[in-house]
Amino acid sequence: MSEVTDLSTANKQKLVADMKVVVADAEEILRATAGVAGDKMGDLRERISERLRDAKLRIADAEAALVDRTKAAARATDDYVHENPWRAVGLAAAMGLLLGVVIGRR
Numbered sequence: 001m002s003e004v005t006d007l008s009t010a011n012k013q014k015l016v017a018d019m020k021v022v023v024a025d026a027e028e029i030l031r032a033t034a035g036v037a038g039d040k041m042g043d044l045r046e047r048i049s050e051r052l053r054d055a056k057l058r059i060a061d062a063e064a065a066l067v068d069r070t071k072a073a074a075r076a077t078d079d080y081v082h083e084n085p086w087r088a089v090g091l092a093a094a095m096g097l098l099l100g101v102v103i104g105r106r
Contacts, residue, residue, distance in 0.1 A: 009073075012066055019059050026052055 030045060030052075081088040 009066060009069065012062065016059055016063050016066065019055065019062075023052055023055055023059065 016072065026048060029047060035046065
């Protein structure tokens with residue numbers, strides 16, 4: 001379950017980063033076409049500007065949600081380790097042994 005959550009969080013973080021790049025590129029296009037005249041171009045620029053503002057808000061919300069979930073997972077892990085210190089040590093040792101075996105075979 002933890003691996004799935006980590007993978008999902010990683011995918012969401014990559015999506016947020018990718019969306020930031022898209023927004024930055026769209027803003028650059030808007031700046032580059034600032035001197036282009038015409039009613040259609042003005043309308044298009046206004047619509048794009050509105051959508052970019054909306055996208056920025058959604059990205060900020062998604063990023064805040066990711067941070068909150070990451071902090072919650074860290075708190076839960078910390079609580080578990082404090083409640084079950086020997087179990088956590090045993091689990092860490094088992095993971096180290098498994099990793100050592102896998103690396104040793106290569």
